[in-house]
Amino acid sequence: MVRMAPLGMALQMAGPYRTTAQNLQQERAPITMAQWFDLPNNQKISDFWVIDHHTGWAYWASMLEPEAATSYLLDAAEMTNAIQETVFNGTYYYGIHVDSQLLSPDNSQDFINDGESHDPNLDYFLEGIKNNAVDEEWGNPAYDEDSAPSAFNFHLMNPGRIFTMAGEQYRYLENMGNGNHLIIRNDTIRNSSWNAQEGVLTSWFGQLDPAVQAMVQPVANSFTTGEVADGAVTFSGGTRWLPNNLGGAVAADLTQVVPGATARAFALSLADVTRLSGPGLAFSNHAQRGSSGALLGWWWLRTPAANTSAWAVRTDGHLNGTGGRTVSYPGGGVRPALILHQARN
Numbered sequence: 001m002v003r004m005a006p007l008g009m010a011l012q013m014a015g016p017y018r019t020t021a022q023n024l025q026q027e028r029a030p031i032t033m034a035q036w037f038d039l040p041n042n043q044k045i046s047d048f049w050v051i052d053h054h055t056g057w058a059y060w061a062s063m064l065e066p067e068a069a070t071s072y073l074l075d076a077a078e079m080t081n082a083i084q085e086t087v088f089n090g091t092y093y094y095g096i097h098v099d100s101q102l103l104s105p106d107n108s109q110d111f112i113n114d115g116e117s118h119d120p121n122l123d124y125f126l127e128g129i130k131n132n133a134v135d136e137e138w139g140n141p142a143y144d145e146d147s148a149p150s151a152f153n154f155h156l157m158n159p160g161r162i163f164t165m166a167g168e169q170y171r172y173l174e175n176m177g178n179g180n181h182l183i184i185r186n187d188t189i190r191n192s193s194w195n196a197q198e199g200v201l202t203s204w205f206g207q208l209d210p211a212v213q214a215m216v217q218p219v220a221n222s223f224t225t226g227e228v229a230d231g232a233v234t235f236s237g238g239t240r241w242l243p244n245n246l247g248g249a250v251a252a253d254l255t256q257v258v259p260g261a262t263a264r265a266f267a268l269s270l271a272d273v274t275r276l277s278g279p280g281l282a283f284s285n286h287a288q289r290g291s292s293g294a295l296l297g298w299w300w301l302r303t304p305a306a307n308t309s310a311w312a313v314r315t316d317g318h319l320n321g322t323g324g325r326t327v328s329y330p331g332g333g334v335r336p337a338l339i340l341h342q343a344r345n
Contacts, residue, residue: 033119041134042158042280052119133161149211154181154342159282166209173282184337188297192333194310194325200334205265217339218261226250229306230321240318243274265336270303270311286317298332
């Protein structure tokens with residue numbers, strides 16, 4: 001969690017400097033906390049700055065991955081001609097002193113309990129960042145509060161919401177309607193090859209809490225996946241973001257409830273991930289779809305690529321179809337998904 005505040009402006013003598021890490025692209029211009037509160041809930045957590053005018057602090061509205069950097073809070077500064085001449089001559093540079101603070105989710109209350117008079121919505125804002133989504137109403141446990149299935153109201157969740165249920169942490173993907181909810185394990189099962197994926201999924205499902213298993217909806221006994229080579233796919237919306245030319249069985253392989261089939265865990269397809277990627281969806285940007293290898297890891301999809309390769313989501317969120325089906329690495333593996341049914345009273 002990140003907050004930043006300009007402390008003052010000054011002209012400094014030119015001297016040594018360093019190159020920073022690559023900055024994330026902000027998805028909207030900085031807004032006030034009041035404007036943030038008025039956003040639709042499914043747009044509240046993403047890559048942009050939110051300014052608390054009570055204190056002057058600006059907060060990044062999503063969790064920051066290791067080695068990632070926020071966008072710049074200030075895009076430009078207007079300088080007089082006289083100042084510009086000294087800057088261009090290399091004598092001085094124009095600097096803005098900034099206090100930047102980073103906290104882990106467990107220590108987020110340090111932003112609240114710092115002796116300043118904050119916007120009254122700050123606590124609500126920070127809770128949304130920790131959960132990775134803002135629920136439609138109060139009534140769900142916090143992201144790290146391990147709870148029984150009966151404690152959750154899935155219809156209140158927005159895509160991307162993190163929650164911990166019966167010893168497993170999940171990401172909520174979407175409300176599929178009719179009381180059905182698509183979720184995915186938030187971490188990968190490491191050192192698992194694509195060829196071993198079905199066995200890994202079966203084993204993982206068999207170890208779930210019986211109360212969770214009882215909620216799982218049936219999906220197809222086997223999927224008609226089709227096959228598409230990595231080099232045959234073109235993308236839009238950013239680097240390897242949204243495939244825009246899928247066809248045939250590959251495009252039609254969308255997971256759905258199949259009455260009378262098998263209640264089980266499954267891997268998402270290339271078409272599933274494409275449909276679930278975009279603003280306000282389960283994977284709103286590259287960072288939400290991927291992760292640092294030390295955290296969630298890369299993950300296999302069920303869609304095969306050409307020859308002996310298969311499709312996967314890399315840690316940078318890129319879709320890639322060049323991984324060998326027999327390889328297994330500690331940096332990633334299988335990521336089980338489920339469709340849960342929860343009747344509303």
